[in-house]
Amino acid sequence: QQPVQSPQAVILREGEDAVINCSSSKALYSVHWYRQKHGEAPVFLMILLKGGEQKGHEKISASFNEKKQQSSLYLTASQLSYSGTYFCGTDSQGGSEKLVFGKGTKLTVNP
Amino acid sequence: DTEVTQTPKHLVMGMTNKKSLKCEQHMGHRAMYWYKQKAKKPPELMFVYSYEKLSINESVPSRFSPECPNSSLLNLHLHALQPEDSALYLCASSHPQAGQVYGYTFGSGTRLTVV
Numbered sequence: 001q002q003p004v005q006s007p008q009a010v011i012l013r014e015g016e017d018a019v020i021n022c023s024s025s026k027a028l029y030s031v032h033w034y035r036q037k038h039g040e041a042p043v044f045l046m047i048l049l050k051g052g053e054q055k056g057h058e059k060i061s062a063s064f065n066e067k068k069q070q071s072s073l074y075l076t077a078s079q080l081s082y083s084g085t086y087f088c089g090t091d092s093q094g095g096s097e098k099l100v101f102g103k104g105t106k107l108t109v110n111p
Numbered sequence: 112d113t114e115v116t117q118t119p120k121h122l123v124m125g126m127t128n129k130k131s132l133k134c135e136q137h138m139g140h141r142a143m144y145w146y147k148q149k150a151k152k153p154p155e156l157m158f159v160y161s162y163e164k165l166s167i168n169e170s171v172p173s174r175f176s177p178e179c180p181n182s183s184l185l186n187l188h189l190h191a192l193q194p195e196d197s198a199l200y201l202c203a204s205s206h207p208q209a210g211q212v213y214g215y216t217f218g219s220g221t222r223l224t225v226v
Contacts, residue, residue, distance in 0.1 A: 002153075029212075030212050032214060032215070034214075034215075034217075040219065041115075041201060041217035041218060041219045041220055042154065042201070042215075042217045043217070044214030044215055044216065044217075045214075046214075047212055047213070047214055049212055087153050087154070091212075095212075096205065096212045096213070097142060097159050097161060097166060097167060098156060098159065098167055099156065099215070100156070101153035101154050101155075102153060103152070103153055104152075104153055
């Protein structure tokens with residue numbers, strides 16, 4: 001079942017903060033976050049695991065509320081390079097072999 | 112090498128043609144994926160190979176046929192496609208291990224147009 005992302009789109013000025021939310025009606029083992037720029041491949045940002053562990057390799061943060069099956073991605077002091085479409089991918093089976101992606105949140109950062 | 116390489120980058124094919132998409136990675140990842148992405152939509156899972164065995168087939172029409180010749184290569188064979196199959200086809204890989212979860216590395220995709 002496809003997770004629900006909100007908002008659908010957000011426009012920021014450089015330096016402003018944004019929060020992108022992802023919620024699922026199913027119990028989740030993990031939530032992945034990816035960013036895709038126009039005409040490019042999705043790029044991995046972060047994994048949040050059941051039990052609270054986080055794995056990522058960029059200067060972003062995220063949370064995972066297991067009781068509510070919700071995850072939030074926090075983008076602080078946004079830069080122009082943050083522009084793109086952010087997708088959450090949820091794994092309700094374990095092993096992260098079957099990710100279902102949300103519809104995406106389009107983030108635009110203006111100077 | 113931290114990349115997934117897909118070829119060709121663009122492909123135009125007729126509805127009676129047979130073509131193949133190729134994907135290669137040398138990161139030692141043992142899971143490889145095919146996703147289909149339409150414009151302004153999220154990627155949709157088509158197939159998953161885990162340790163060179165097909166582990167997930169998301170009820171994809173038989174005109175799409177995946178193949179995993181070895182742990183580094185993944186092919187998608189196309190035959191008798193329809194115009195609605197036009198899309199960006201993304202390959203991805205990850206490193207599944209018991210008790211561990213890893214992010215996916217995506218290739219830049221093949222943009223397919225069926226005429």
